[in-house]
Structure formats: structure tokens, C-alpha cells
Amino acid sequence: MCRAGEDLSEAHLRTYIGTLAVFAAALATSWIHWYGLTPDLRFMIGAAIFAVFILFSDAFSVRINERITIDTSDIGLILAVVALGPVWAALAALPADLRVGRRNWLRTAYEVSHSVTIIFLAGTVFSFASEPLLISNLGFSVDLLYGVLASGITLIVANRTITGLLMKIKYGQAFHETWTEDVQPYLLPSGVSVLTASLGVVAWVASGPVATVIVVAGSIGSQVLVYRSREHTKENQKLRARVDSLEEALTASNTAFGTMIVRDLGRRDGYTHRHAAATAVYAADLGREMKLDEARVGRLRMAGLLHNIGMFGLPEELLLATGKLNSIARHQLDEHPARGEEALAAVSEFEEVSSWVRWHHERPDGRGYPDKLRGSWIPSEAKILSVAQAYAAMVLDQPQRPGMPPAEAREKLAAGLDTEFDGVVVRAFLRILDTESEGYLMADDHRFIFPGPDGSHHATAWPGFGVEEGRNRRGSLR
Numbered sequence: 405m406c407r408a409g410e411d412l413s414e415a416h417l418r419t420y421i422g423t424l425a426v427f428a429a430a431l432a433t434s435w436i437h438w439y440g441l442t443p444d445l446r447f448m449i450g451a452a453i454f455a456v457f458i459l460f461s462d463a464f465s466v467r468i469n470e471r472i473t474i475d476t477s478d479i480g481l482i483l484a485v486v487a488l489g490p491v492w493a494a495l496a497a498l499p500a501d502l503r504v505g506r507r508n509w510l511r512t513a514y515e516v517s518h519s520v521t522i523i524f525l526a527g528t529v530f531s532f533a534s535e536p537l538l539i540s541n542l543g544f545s546v547d548l549l550y551g552v553l554a555s556g557i558t559l560i561v562a563n564r565t566i567t568g569l570l571m572k573i574k575y576g577q578a579f580h581e582t583w584t585e586d587v588q589p590y591l592l593p594s595g596v597s598v599l600t601a602s603l604g605v606v607a608w609v610a611s612g613p614v615a616t617v618i619v620v621a622g623s624i625g626s627q628v629l630v631y632r633s634r635e636h637t638k639e640n641q642k643l644r645a646r647v648d649s650l651e652e653a654l655t656a657s658n659t660a661f662g663t664m665i666v667r668d669l670g671r672r673d674g675y676t677h678r679h680a681a682a683t684a685v686y687a688a689d690l691g692r693e694m695k696l697d698e699a700r701v702g703r704l705r706m707a708g709l710l711h712n713i714g715m716f717g718l719p720e721e722l723l724l725a726t727g728k729l730n731s732i733a734r735h736q737l738d739e740h741p742a743r744g745e746e747a748l749a750a751v752s753e754f755e756e757v758s759s760w761v762r763w764h765h766e767r768p769d770g771r772g773y774p775d776k777l778r779g780s781w782i783p784s785e786a787k788i789l790s791v792a793q794a795y796a797a798m799v800l801d802q803p804q805r806p807g808m809p810p811a812e813a814r815e816k817l818a819a820g821l822d823t824e825f826d827g828v829v830v831r832a833f834l835r836i837l838d839t840e841s842e843g844y845l846m847a848d849d850h851r852f853i854f855p856g857p858d859g860s861h862h863a864t865a866w867p868g869f870g871v872e873e874g875r876n877r878r879g880s881l882r
Contacts, residue, residue: 413573413574416573416574417510417573417574418510420569420570420573421510421513421514421517424514424517424518424521424566425513425516425517427517427521428516428517428518428520428521428524429520431520431521431524431525431528432490432491432494432520432524435490435491435524435527435528436491439489441491444538446538447488447489447492447538448492450484450487450488450492450496450538451484451488451492451493451495451496452496454480454483454484454487454488454493454496455495455496455497455498455499455500457480458477458480458481458484458496458497458499458500459499459500459503461476461477461479461480476597476620477500478556478559478560478563478594478597478598478601479597479600479601479604479620480496481493481497481519481522481523481526481559482526482552482555482556482559482597482598482601483601483604483605483616483620484496484497484523485523485526485527485530485555485559486530486534486536486537486551486552486555486601486605487536487537487538487608487613488536488538489527489535489536490523490524490526490527490528493523493527494519494520494523494524497519497523498516498519500519501515501516501518501519502515502516504770504778504779506770506776506778511778511781514570518563518566518567521562521566522558522559522562522563522566523559525558525559525562526555526556526558526559526562527555529551529554529555529558530551530552530554530555532551533547533548533550533551533552533554534547534548534551537605537608537609543609544606544609544610548605548609549602549605549606552601552602552605553598553602556597556598556601556602557598560594560597560598564586564587567582567586567780568582568583568586568587570780571586571780574781575783575784577783577784581784584694584695585694585784585828586780586828589828600619600620601620603619603620604616604619604620606619607619674803675800675801675802675803676712676715678800678847678852679712679793679796679797679800680708680709680710680711680712681709681847681852681853682792682796682799682800682847682852683708683709683711683789683792683793683796684705684706684708684709685705685708685847685851685852686708686791686792686793686795686796686833686847687704687705687707687708687788687789687792687793688701688702688704688705688708689836690704690788690791690792690829690832690833690836691704691705691785691788693832693833693835693836694784694788694828694829694832700785703756703757703785704760704785704788704789706754706757707757707760707761707764707785707789708789708792708793710744710748710754710757710761711744711760711761711764711789711793712740712744712793713743713744713747713748713761714739714740714741714742714743714744714745714746714747714761715740715743715744716743716747738765738773738774739774741761741762741763741764741765741773741774742762742774744758744761744762745758745759745761745762746758748761759783759786760783760785760786760789761789762774762775762786763775763777763782763783763786764786764789764790764793765790766782766786766790767790767823767824767825768782768787768822768823768824768825768826768827769822769823769824771823772790772824782826784826784829787825787826787828787829788829790825790826790829791817791825791826791829791830791833792833794816794817794820794824794825795813795817795833796847798812798813798816799813799845799846799847800847807846810837810842810845810846814834814837817830817833817834818830818834
């Protein structure tokens with residue numbers, strides 16, 4: 405059943421990307437048919453310059469602080485459309501698309517088709533107001549300004565729409581969830597990007613391309629100041645109190661199945677069971693903070709408890725290793741998400757949870773494992789698990805090292821914003837930590853006691869060591 409569901413989902417995804425590719429090709433072909441494509445050295449140089457700008461904008465976001473990041477790639481795309489026209493703008497976006505695709509032909513086809521579609525739609529809207537700036541001798545006009553604003557809004561809306569459809573088809577994510585998680589938090593930055601591009605065009609017409617660079621850089625600097633001011637204001641407001649507990653769930657029969665395996669791992673390394681309990685608490689609280697329904701929160705809690713079930717069967721010397729792992733050992737350890745998915749997918753109740761477990765070590769920048777997924781390709785629940793398990797691993801004592809202070813763990817989460825960890829999830833987790841007790845920050849109060857076989861919470865003295873001794877042992881980072 406699982407394989408049939410995966411095949412159906414993959415077929416839908418391929419159909420969607422194929423349809424998007426055909427639509428993108430039709431847009432490009434129609435444009436070239438009506439307007440032609442004459443090789444021009446100015447456009448070639450301009451496309452190369454914008455390609456570098458878009459590539460670096462996509463790879464390196466402008467971080468304001470631990471909660472806010474500004475991505476300037478939309479500004480580059482809008483300016484490229486206005487300055488070069490959609491054909492050359494699409495060519496300028498191609499290197500960034502190939503970088504994101506990372507030799508995966510399906511992902512590359514999606515990224516290229518995505519960029520071509522939003523660029524040509526924006527270019528079509530702009531063509532009603534003006535020709536590209538590199539061939540237009542017209543001065544500033546209200547029509548030009550309106551054209552830039554309209555094309556920018558078209559590009560942003562088309563971008564979010566295509567991404568929302570991808571999330572619906574690939575992961576079954578409802579549109580209101582996409583709006584809440586991937587659109588609403590970035591409405592203001594997107595609007596500012598459109599306004600920044602408009603100001604850059606005005607500067608171009610008035611004083612040339614160099615003035616555009618100055619205006620865009622100045623606008624980004626202004627955004628930094630504005631967001632920092634807003635964040636300082638928010639820090640002075642009282643955040644909503646959160647009610648956190650594992651006491652209300654984990655009573656179903658399938659819980660006993662998972663906890664027995666995790667308890668066995670805990671007997672061997674003195675750490676895995678504590679890390680699983682902490683991850684389950686943090687993941688469930690994050691789900692509530694991000695407005696997921698209680699049924700999904702319950703599945704997230706289960707995924708947190710079982711996310712390292714793929715460690716079962718690994719050699720004990722690997723689990724207890726205190727030195728640097730060689731390449732073979734590292735490879736064995738890195739296989740645990742895929743092994744966990746395989747184990748959980750065999751149980752019908754865990755079919756959805758198994759995919760979250762497989763991808764809990766994926767990263768927004770595409771440098772995670774096992775599948776090197778990037779950004780919106782990672783399910784929201786896997787992003788939540790990634791943050792929850794990482795923070796739990798930081799603050800808990802392990803066989804390899806003692807736990808770090810919560811403040812240092814927060815700094816590491818912030819340092820990985822939108823690269824190692826999803827920015828929306830990290831910001832939600834930091835809000836939770838701001839309101840919680842020291843015991844919660846250290847994963848060391850009654851909420852973090854590993855559940856017994858019957859789902860009850862009680863302290864367990866593992867054979868060979870007591871609870872306190874288990875806390876003081878050192879172990880490898882999961």
C-alpha cells in the first residue's frame with residue numbers, strides 16, 4: 405500500500421512538473437515568435453551580470469538577526485525582467501536553477517520551468533507599459549512605474565502559487581497551511597522587494613545602472629534597520645503562555661511497539677531514550693505553536709519518539725564511539741533515517757510518519773541527508789523534527805560530550821537559520837523557549853521522562869546505571 409501510494413504521488417508530481425514545463429515552453433515560444441530574439445552584446449553582458457546577482461542572492465540571504473532573513477533574489481528577477489526582457493532574464497536565472505537542481509533531472513525541470521513561467525508572466529505584464537530598459541530611450545513615466553509594480557506583483561504571486569501547488573501535490577499540504585507557513589510570514593518582505601525593484605528602475609532611468617545598485621543596497625540596509633527595530637519591540641512584549649506535556653498521550657498500542665525498541669537502544673548507550681522523549685515534547689509543542697491540528701500534533705509526537713529507530717541493529721561500539729568516526733562508520737550512522745523509514749513504513753499507522761523520519765536530517769540549503777532535499781521539498785513536519793531533535797541533542801549529555809547551555813544551543817539554531825534549519829520553525833521554537841522554565845530548556849523536568857511500555861511516565865533506572873548516572877555519561881551526536 406505504501407509503495408502504491410508513493411508511485412501515485414510520484415506520478416502526480418511528474419504530471420504537474422510536465423504540465424508546468426509545457427506551459428513554460430509555450431510562454432517562451434510565443435514570446436520569441438511575436439517579439440523575436442536578436443543576439444545583442446549588451447543583453448549578453450546584462451544577463452551575465454544578473455545571473456551572478458541572482459545566483460548569489462539565492463545562495464546567500466541577508467541575515468538581520470536570529471529571526472529575520474532577507475532574500476534578494478526576487479529583486480534581481482524583477483530588475484532582470486524590466487531591464488532585459490523575459491528571454492534574457494530567464495537565461496540569467498538558469499545558473500541558479502541548475503544549482504538548486506543539483507543534477508536531479510526532475511527537480512531541475514521543476515526549477516527551470518518555475519523560473520521561466522514566473523519571468524515570462526511578469527515580462528508579459530511589463531510589456532504593456534514599456535520596452536526593456538536596455539533598448540528603451542523613454543524617460544521616467546507613471547506608466548513605467550506602474551508596469552514595474554504590476555510585473556513585480558505578478559512574479560511574486562505566480563511564484564507562491566506554483567510553490568503552493570507543489571506542496572499540495574507532493575505532500576498533500578492544504579493551501580491554508582501553505583498560506584500560514586510559506587506565504588503569510590513573507591508578505592511584507594515580498595512587498596518591500598517589489599518596492600525596492602521599482603525604486604531601482606526609477607534610479608536607472610534617472611541616473612543609470614550604477615544608481616540602481618546604490619538604491620537597492622540602500623533599501624536593503626533600510627530593511628535591516630526597520631526589522632531590527634521591530635524585533636526589539638517584540639522582545640518587550642509578553643509572549644503567549646504555552647502548555648506543554650507528554651502526559652496526555654502515548655497510550656495507543658502502537659506506542660508500546662516503538663518505545664520497546666527505543667528503550668532497548670537506551671539500555672545500550674544511556675542516551676537514545678532521553679533524546680527521543682525530549683524530541684517528542686519539542687516536536688509536539690512546535691506543532692501546536694505552528695497551528696497544526698491535534699491529530700497531526702499527535703503524529704508529530706510519535707515521530708519524535710521514534711525518529712532514531714533506525715539506530716536499532718547498529719553495532720554497540722558504533723553507538724558508544726567516543727572518537728572521530730571513519731568514513732564507513734559515518735556512512736552506517738547516516739543510514740539511520742532511511743532504515744527508520746523502512747521499519748516504520750511496514751506498520752500502516754506509521755505510513756505518513758515514516759517519511760518525516762526519513763527526512764529529519766534534511767536541510768533547507770540541500771546539504772542534508774539521505775536525499776539532499778532543499779527548501780519547500782522538505783515536509784513541514786520533517787522541518788519541525790529537525791529543529792526539535794537538534795536542540796535536544798545539544799542540551800542533553802551524550803557519550804561523546806556533555807550537554808551545552810541552552811543559550812549556546814539557541815545561538816547554534818540561530819546560526820543555522822534557513823541553511824541547516826527552516827527559518828519559520830526556528831523562530832517558532834525560539835518563541836516557545838522564551839516562555840519556558842529552566843527544566844524545559846534543559847529537557848530535564850517531568851515532561852521529559854521516557855514513557856513506560858503502557859504509555860505512563862515514570863523514571864526508569866536502566867540495568868547497569870541509575871538515572872543520574874545515565875545523565876552524566878557522554879555519547880555520540882545523533
